[in-house]
Amino acid sequence: MATYVELQVTSHFSFLRGASAPEELFAAAALQGHRALGLADWGSVAGVVRGWDGQKTTGVRMIAGTRADLRDGRALLLYPVDRQAWGRLTRLLSIGKGRGGKGRCILDWSDVVEHGEGLIAILLPGEHVGAADLAELRQAFGARGYLALSFRRRPGDGGRLYVLDRQARAAGVRCVATGDVLYHAAERRPLQDVLTAIREKATIDALGFRRERFMDRNLKPPEEMERRFAAFPGAIQASADIADQCRFDLGEIQYQYPYEEVMAGCTAQQALARLTEEAAARMFPGGVPHAYRSQIDHELALIDKLGYAPIF
Numbered sequence: 001m002a003t004y005v006e007l008q009v010t011s012h013f014s015f016l017r018g019a020s021a022p023e024e025l026f027a028a029a030a031l032q033g034h035r036a037l038g039l040a041d042w043g044s045v046a047g048v049v050r051g052w053d054g055q056k057t058t059g060v061r062m063i064a065g066t067r068a069d070l071r072d073g074r075a076l077l078l079y080p081v082d083r084q085a086w087g088r089l090t091r092l093l094s095i096g097k098g099r100g101g102k103g104r105c106i107l108d109w110s111d112v113v114e115h116g117e118g119l120i121a122i123l124l125p126g127e128h129v130g131a132a133d134l135a136e137l138r139q140a141f142g143a144r145g146y147l148a149l150s151f152r153r154r155p156g157d158g159g160r161l162y163v164l165d166r167q168a169r170a171a172g173v174r175c176v177a178t179g180d181v182l183y184h185a186a187e188r189r190p191l192q193d194v195l196t197a198i199r200e201k202a203t204i205d206a207l208g209f210r211r212e213r214f215m216d217r218n219l220k221p222p223e224e225m226e227r228r229f230a231a232f233p234g235a236i237q238a239s240a241d242i243a244d245q246c247r248f249d250l251g252e253i254q255y256q257y258p259y260e261e262v263m264a265g266c267t268a269q270q271a272l273a274r275l276t277e278e279a280a281a282r283m284f285p286g287g288v289p290h291a292y293r294s295q296i297d298h299e300l301a302l303i304d305k306l307g308y309a310p311i312f
Helices: 022-032 048-058 083-100 109-114 131-144 157-171 186-200 222-228 233-245 268-283 290-306
Strands: 006-009 036-042 061-069 075-080 119-124 145-149 174-177
Touching: 006 075, 006 119, 006 233, 022 036, 022 048, 036 048, 036 075, 036 233, 048 061, 061 083, 061 233, 075 083, 083 109, 083 119, 109 131, 119 131, 119 233, 131 145, 131 157, 145 157, 145 233, 157 174, 174 233, 268 290
Parallel strands: 006 036, 036 061, 119 145, 145 174
Antiparallel strands: 061 075, 075 119
């Protein structure tokens, strides 16, 4: 089985950027032999519910995360390792959405650091990555901070990746390979160009370098990604290590009813059971009939299973 895990997948929930639905991405992943996909839409987790449906249908595990583009120009992929970190991630996005309004998410580095406990942070290099950026990443996230390596199919691309890898090593930051996926299959590229043209308010012919400039942004088999990144085996292994750390599953989320303490030292379920027994004793001072006893026990067990005691 291949080691590589794709951790940079954008769906069509990233408005006018991704060109494939989460279900299409997970179906393609299953056919290609992927064991997990990192779904990270721009400034949002809007696609994760459909991604979770894709996980249930295909068996390809979804690693739920987001892409955060900061006001200072830096961009990060953020992945929670557990349920608590997921809560911090969604609070972070709420802050950004509150500032930006519809369609925008405005965040600063300080916001990410404040909510960063339990988050994997993958720095996405722009044209240049400064030593200060990597030092800040290392200081804020320690071993949970990574630098992404992605091919752009431009002149000097291989040399650029070697330079990034060297910079990261000097800063004590691990590199991780990513495919920067925008669509599930190569034939979806023309649609992605149309989306870019709409976003840029230009015709396709007039897009020029505003077009997504490297063509193979489709999901690829893990073996193909390992072939492409053969010179960076540590970056391949890092993708698997991140996937192993991120064990949060959307199925862990349930509605939690608010609870105000009714009886000191008692949970909601214990308080409900005690009140029920007191009321039953008042109604049946000579003893609770068997049929009533059975029904009370059944109802209390069901309420406990569903977590409904706070309602009562």
